[in-house]
Amino acid sequence: MIKKNIKLAFRTLLRSKSFSIINIIGLGLGIGVSLLILKFVSFELSFDKHYTDYDQIYRVPLKRDTPDGTVIKASNVPALAPAITEQIPEVKFAARLFRQNITEPLCIASHKSENGIVSFNLEEAYYADPSLLDIFSYDLIAGSNLSGLKEPNTIILTQTLADKLFKHDSPIGKTISIQTGGMEHLLTELQLLVTGVIADPKKHSHLQFEALISYSTFEENFLTNLTGHWGWTQFHTYIKTTESADLQSLQQKINDLVPTTYKESLAEIGYVHESLLQPVDKIHLNSGFLEEPTSTYSKTMIIIFMIMAFFILAVAWINYINLTTAQSLKRSKEIGIRKVIGAQRTHLIHQFLTEALLFNVLGLLVGLGIVKFIEPFLESIIGRSMEWPPGFNVLSVGVILLLITIIGVIVAGGYPSLVISSYQPLKVLKGKLTVSRSGILMRKGLVVFQFMISIILITTTLFVYRQLTFMQNQDLGIDLDQTLVIKANVGGDSNYRKFNLLKERLRDIPFINSVTATSTIPAKDVASQVFSPLDNKGDEFISGIFAVDYDFIQSFGLNLVAGRSFERTYGSDTSAILVSESTAKRLGYTNVEDAINKDVFYSRFDKRLKIIGVISDYYHSSVKNDKPRLVYQLKHSINPYAPYAYYLVRFKTNNLNEALQSIETAWQTVLPEYQYDAFFLDEYFNQQYLNELRFSKLTGFFAAFAMLIGAMGLFGLVSFTFSLKIKEVGIRRALGASMISLQKHFWKDYLQLIFIAAAIATPICYFSISEWLSSYPIRIQIEWWMLMLPILALSILILLIVGRETLRVGSINPSKTLKQE
Structure with missing residues (x-):
């Protein structure tokens, strides 16, 4: 019996090659992409569980x-x-x-x-x-x-x-x-x-x-x-x-x-x-605290990826269900004859489950090939190799694949086998078999579910991308472009002496705009210290403080809103500071001009410091955080634990290769005994958005595959449906229906399904995206066109698929189709 069922399953597969290919590739894509998501998620969930106890x-x-x-x-x-x-x-x-x-x-x-x-x-x-x-x-x-x-x-x-x-x-x-x-x-x-x-x-x-x-x-x-x-x-x-x-x-x-x-x-x-x-x-999925030793990930993002894996598999299985039940009308006579000659319903169920097993196994093999093909691309997105977590071996992966196959057979094969095996042979052989209302509603419901998934995935991808670009394009209040950061691995008194020598050498290079140095850079932590107004030491507050060079403001394009910057002609600047606007206001100066030449008490070193300038606030870290209060000291004049950790070079040329070579040559001339290590500041700053960038790329990547699987299934379903409507189209054409009227007639049914899916998916998208965006202090607004765009894109896809099939079937001469019938 098993051998016979397998043989019949292969015959069915070869009899309808186009639909078999769509089913196998769709299942393969669904299984392959879901397997990759499972591999990624299981690794993220395995962090720090390998330690004893x-x-x-x-x-x-x-x-x-x-x-x-x-x-x-x-x-x-x-x-x-x-x-x-x-x-x-x-x-x-x-x-x-x-x-x-x-x-x-x-x-x-x-x-x-x-x-x-x-x-x-x-x-x-x-x-x-x-x-x-x-x-x-x-x-x-x-x-x-x-x-x-x-x-x-x-x-x-x-x-x-x-x-x-x-x-x-x-x-x-x-x-x-x-x-x-x-x-x-x-x-x-x-x-x-x-x-x-x-x-x-x-x-x-x-x-x-x-x-x-x-x-x-x-x-x-x-x-x-x-x-x-x-x-x-x-x-x-x-x-x-x-x-x-x-x-x-x-x-x-x-x-x-x-x-x-x-x-x-x-x-x-x-x-x-x-x-x-x-x-x-x-720690890895439930943290995101300040001063994390390594970057962490979001538990919310992991949950979203798990839902996407389920959605993608669901779309693949729905494709199989819809195509199989649609094809059942062509196989109705086969079912009727087999029942007449004694086949029991259980025999037919076994037969269709065997077919489902064959398609799922072939889909699994295709899926494994897809995994090998797209895994390198996925690794380039996440920035590391894809690995199963510790404890996973070939047997563990085999069990997962077996479970996916069994669930696929039950879910994708169960419903069609029950529907097809229930056909009454007398009605089938008399040609009076009709699709029940419940069957039509079931198939339409599955299509609506597919549309709903597509709308949710496209909308999620769109909003994640928009939020990421919104954050990256924010005015930071500081200019990070074309700035090279060189790690200042020079200790002791040489730190400043060598920097001045390097600075003079670099200034001779024509395409260098400015050179400065600091003890920290944007996107790096700033040391926090306690300050207070001199006349009220009890009113203490915490502010960041770091060392800067004379050309710091000019190099970063900062806005000096009051007073002056550090200048070499003022020897008293060794006990002077610059402050940010928020620091000046915290000191009690609503008008920042009033802060100039006022004294501040620095409790750690018991020092009295004079404010000589106020700088506009800027984002020292990502826009996910607030603009910090900052105090700027000249070199290490106030805090001896603040050496120059970075030298910064601003370009005024697009020929970066030549500029980089000239800078490295200058370094080797002045500091031959020290290793040269440099990076671009804007690239380093944008690493703070790495999780959002990866999330955006991954959601787009997986959503594209979900759309591809759905489009393939929809194309197959529409094509098969129109193959059953050749007589109806022929009659309408014979009665004078134009091609446009035919397209409108068939578009209407599918557009109704899209609108139903949109009515369900849009509120889900709105509330879930609102909740996600609420975690960002600076965020995009949810605009109506962003919610409508995925619906419009899906509608256009449907119009194209249905329009193509209408033209194909409608262009057949009605006399031929009606004569055949």
Whole structure:
């Protein structure tokens, strides 16, 4: 019986080749694209679940309530982890992580070998407590986990960095040199002993690094008294709890560790700090806090992609259902004869389920080929290779494919088999078989569902793209175009002396407009400090502060709304500052002109500073955040911990290749001993929109495939439907109907279905998109034409498909069609 059913299924497939091809390709596209979405989503959901006892590992972020609103930082204070270790028994281990080059200059790791000095740019390295290795189960390749980070001036390398520096030699017990921008008047070169090598962090880990330096190295070489420091909030803190720990009680105990005097000092300026507990496996999709070590993703976006996978499969299965039930009218005599000669209904159901199995299996094979074809393109969008999460193997993927096939057979084959097997043989053989009203409604309902999915997907893609371009095209208040950023990996007094030499050299190049330097750049974090009006020190507030060069305002095209900029002719500028408009207003000057020559108190260094200029506010980070309050100091005159971390070069030419070559040549002339590393500022700034950009491309990518599958199915359904209407068209033509009237007649039915789908899909789109847009402080308005555009596009597609078939069938001579009937 099974062999017979398979043979009949192949005959059916070959009998209607065009519709079989549409079904197989449609199912293949649906299965292939859905499989890719599943692969992408399952990887995103797997983050940080590979650690031993990951459900007992938590990050301790810091929530800060201020008069200006609430912010949550992924990091915390340096005093917290030691206090947790000493006073809370429910915590097995607590550890701090602090980025070693926090001001973000270039950091060089080098090793002197027999063949000379081997050096590399060290992008990601952290000072870490030794207990970090007890919290996270990193794979040890060489050395000892127990002592790897206990002593000062020790370092653990990842496998990749160890291979770069030492090739095939063992790095254990050898010394490497770390050159870092560091603090301006302190050590800028460290000699570190390699005590261990661990495997590279997994790709599905939120914490990525190339090396871990012992935390005691930071304390010994830079700042020592941090165990009791509760104000510096740039230390990522992790804990591992006991199995029986009560999280609510634990969080309260952690917050009780904060000294009362510190809480009171915060309360005086309207601040409340609260430490939170965040499960490590929830960081990647449920965070987006300030100072994240790596970019996170949105749980909402993952849910949307899962819905899209279901929609795409649904469209493919609906195509099969509609085409199969439509073809059933041509197969009605076959069904009638088989019933007359004794075939039971169950036999017919088995037969049609076998056909559905054959189409789904062939579709699956096509889908696997499609996966291989489009996967590289998808990888170029998401910026990494597509991988199944840990624990997935060939068997796991096979089970998924089997489930998709079984569900496809049941969903896509079940309904047609029940409908077709229910035909009454007497009516069939007499030619009196008619399609029931419920059958017509069912088929129209499926078409409406397809249209609804298409409208939702197109609308979503359109709004995501519009919001992304809207954010990218916003006036930032600062000019980032044609600006090259060079990492200033020059420490000590050379930082300024070498910069001035480089600046003079670059000014001789005719197509360079300006050269300046700063301790941070747009899209980078700004150090926050406490300021207050001199006559009211109790009215404290927090503002960002960073160091700039004399030409900073000119280079970035900033608007000086009051006062003047820093000038070389004013020696007193070493104790002067520039402030942003919002800072001036926070100081109490509604008219910013009144702020000029007024004094401000800088509590950290107990300094009195004079305001000499006010700069218009600008977006230092993406427009997803508010314009910050800022204070600008000249060089490191006020804060010694603010070296120039970046040199910035503005062009006035479109010949970028020549300009870049000239700049690098100038660097090699002035700073031959330092590695050259540069990037364009606008490209770096736009990386803040990377998630939105990927989301826009992915939704467009998947929506295009959904539309393609739907269009193929619709084309097949319309073509088949018109093949059954040849007699009706012939009669209408014989009675004098014009081609235009025929097209109007048939268009009407499909346009009604589109309008029904639009009436359902439009409110869904409106409310869901409104909710999504509400998370952006600056956002587009939902305009009626944006909701109507997908409906119009779908209507035009229907008009083209139906119009083509009307012309094809209507051009047949009525005498031939009526004679055949």
